[in-house]
Structures are given as C-alpha cells and as structure tokens.
Amino acid sequence: MSVNQNRSGKHALMWFRQDLRLTDNQAFTAACDWVRQHHAAKLKAIYIATPSQWHQHDIAPIQLDFIQRHVNLLAQGLVSLGVEFELIQLDSFRDIPAFLTSYCEEHSIGRVFAGQEPEINEQKRDQACVEAGIPLSLSDEHCLLPPGTVLNLSGDMYRVFTPFSRKWREVAAKQAILPLGVPAPLGSILSEPKPLFFKNIGSTYLAASKDIASSKKGFNQTAPNPLISSEQWAAGEGQAKRLLNQFIQQKVQDYKQDRDFPAIDGTSVISPYLAIGVLSPRQCVAALLQRFPEVIVDDTSPGRTWLNELIWREFYRHLLVAFPDLSKGNNFNRQADHVLWRNNQSEFLAWCEGKTGYPIVDAAMRQLNQTGWMHNRLRMVVASFLTKHLLIDWRWGERYFRQHLIDGDLAANNGGWQWSAGCGCDAQPYFRIFNPMSQSEKFDPDGRFIRKYLPELASWGVTRLHQPNQQKMPSLFEAPLFASQADYPNAIVEHNAARARALTVLGVLKKA
C-alpha cells in the first residue's frame, strides 16, 4: 500500500472505483480500521462519475447502467454501516485532483483510501492526485497476486502464459487466501439514500453517435447502443456470490468438458461482476479452494481448468502494468505495425450487425448486441473471423466489444484481441485460422445456440446451418460478395480464399 501523508485531517474518505463491493474490499476495510484507530474520526465514501472519460474509454452504456445500479446498492449498504455516501459528478479524470484537494480541505480528510487500477489513464490520474498532495492510500486488489509479484528469474514480467501460470501457482500456494468480511458498522444506520443517477451519460452517448455519423474514419463507424438497460443482469454482491457459489457447487467439475459449448450453461458468467469489482478474484479462488483444497498444487484437480482462466485474467492485468503501451492500443508485437489491414467498412458493419452469412459468427454477434455478453469460444471465433477472414484491424473489433460488453475490461479485451489476431503477447500464431464451419459443427453440433439468436434460420437443418452459402471470391483483394437474400445473407467471404489471403497478408508476422 502506498500513501502520501503530507496532509493533516481527522477524517477519512473511501473512494470507490472498480471495486464496488463491501466484502473483501481491502481499501474499505483499511479505511474502517483507520477510522476506528483515530479518535472522533468519521468515514465518508464517494464514487466519481466521469462521463467524458468513459466516453473516451468507450465504456458500453450497458456496463455504465450496471455500474449505476451497483453504486445505488453500495450506497444502501454503506448507510447501514453508518457511512455517508456521495455520488460526485465531474467530467473527466483531469478534474479529479482539484476536486479532491478542495473536498479534503472542506471535510478535513486526513487519508483517502482506494483500490489500485491497472490501466494507464487510471494510474496517471492517481499519480496526479498524489502530486497534488492528496493523501492517497492505494491497496492492490484487482488481482489476487499484485502486478510485479509474479516475475521470472531475471525479475521481469513473463511474456508467455504457461510459465507465468506456473509461477503464479507457486506464489499463490504460499499464501493464505482468505477473503475479508464486511467491516463492522462504524455508527448507527443513516437514512435511506435517494436513487442516484449518473448525469450526462445519455447526451454524451448521443453526441458520440453524431460524431460517428459524420466521421470518415471507419474506426469510428459504430456507436454504442444508447443506454440499453442492464436489467437482464441481476445486480448486487449477493447475486454475484450466488452465481459464484452455484457454479462452484454445481458446474465447476464439468467446466473442462462444457466450457466450449455456447448452448450449454457451463461457465460461471461472473465476468460482469469481476470487471467492476462487485466480486474480487480472492473470493473466486477462495470459493474454489473450499471445494478443491488442492487445486493450486495438484495439476489433476477438477477445478484446475477454471483456476487457469482466473490466472489468464491476472496475466493480462500484469501485462498491462508491465507494458503500459498496451493501454494505448499498440501492437505487442511491433512487427504487426506492418500488416496491411483491408479495413473494409461495409464488411465491418456486416460483422457488427451479425450479417456475415456465417451463422455461428452472426449468432455470436447478436448475442453480444442483445445481451452485452458473449461466450468465450465465440469471442475467439468472431475475433479470428474479423482479423483473419476479413483482415480488419483488431483494434476495430476491440473497440466494438468495449462499446457493447457488460464485462468490458481493457486488459482481458486487449489480450483476447491481440491473441486472436496473432500480434499479442503469447499470441495464437497468425497461420492458425479458425475455420468457422468446423467451429460451428464442433461447438454447436445441433445448432441450438445458432437458432436461438438467428430465429430466421429455425427451419434450417444442421448441415445447412454449419455450411454457409459461399460463392467464389473473384480475386484476393476485390470487394466482398455480399449478395443478400431476403431473410439471410450469403457468406461475405469464401473461407478458402479468405484463408489464403490472410496467410499472405499476415505473413509479415513470421519475421517476429
């Protein structure tokens, strides 16, 4: 925990960010402890809404709506602990140091507690606060093992997942993984808070749509759906814990077999809660350890495959801190700067809208557009299709995902996209190109998932569902076929030709 202690003041402030929970919140627990140790001290809590910054970060409206609902629940939880909560509305991170300086003076705040965040703008914001003299005390809890604690023998961050995961388990095995409880109340229950709303979110996103309409850059071609409600996702720490426990009790033992089949409810679906810190990684690992106490040290433990996914999450976060350039959208493998992406805008729109003529790709994109979430197998399939079959810059896909995902997370999203495009750290090699037809046959054999999201194909037999209507591509670099039918389009690219084209164009990555 780092702290700037230059300011005196008798009270404390808890600044909630991507840690919207009361259980196992190190920063919040530390804040409560501090208050108990300081005579007559009080704890205040805030959340700072920054609509322009969120717009700049392409945060999906559905995720903002989800955050807003959690902020309201948090406010209720805090008043029951005797902690006063305030929603602060500023424009961007830039405004925070000045705001906190006057807030601390006005409320006699001697210490500000918050959880560390791995992204570059968030880190710069915190640095600016420290430089402004704000007594910021940061605890590292967005990962179970903080960035910088899982290093190779030379003291550097790993660039490959497998040795990272081995070392991660070695370090984790030496730790007691015990989540903290909700701190005891600091005072009597305060009055019920009024509903809190983020202001200027709608107008920010409407303004964004206007920019997009007038922009000539394909990168800006898509707008997030304006304020889709996240109501289909139940909110609250209780719900997150229920999902986690249900998964650990009923599904984790079959996760290895089930996790790749989107029609099976075989994964935990806790990513929306983890992304905004309603659940902590420590709670997840602790729950897994309760069921499988040997999971960290025993390679054959039935919980091991799921643990690995949590380690992937940590890997990408550690990478983001070790290589801050990743936050700026740079290729991890700079050889990829030479890739001549085709960036065809109408093909990109067809991909966004789920109209590529490949049912598995289209059903996946419609799942994203309708629910804000997409199954991991399908994230890999659609990312491979965009970057390899269509040769569209992975950053376009990354941005579209960010604008639509309820679990949008810079580290995992960037890592997943760079991995899929073949230009990331520990990437899938560029010559490994997912065949959407065999992916469809293998992972949705009876077409149940496809039919759910493409009801217009309900009457199609499985063979037709997996084998899109492809026509010959005229030449490698010509415009797409895109012959549309009344109810469902023909395939916009022919698989074999697109594959050959990708191998030629992405061949520059071979030199890496």
Ligand SMILES: Cc1cc2nc3c(=O)[nH]c(=O)nc-3n(C[C@H](O)[C@H](O)[C@H](O)COP(=O)(O)OP(=O)(O)OC[C@H]3O[C@@H](n4cnc5c(N)ncnc54)[C@H](O)[C@@H]3O)c2cc1C
């Ligand atoms: C192109 C692409 C983009 C992605 N973008 C995101 C994103 O923005 N946010 C996000 O949370 N995940 C992202 N992922 C990772 C993964 O798809 C989701 O975490 C997973 O589908 C969430 O479902 P779940 O909670 O049921 O996961 P489970 O399979 O139950 O796994 C448990 C948790 O482990 C973590 N996890 C699982 N797989 C991965 C992975 N490959 N990389 C990093 N963490 C992982 C997640 O936090 C997940 O909730 C992306 C993957 C790809 C290929």
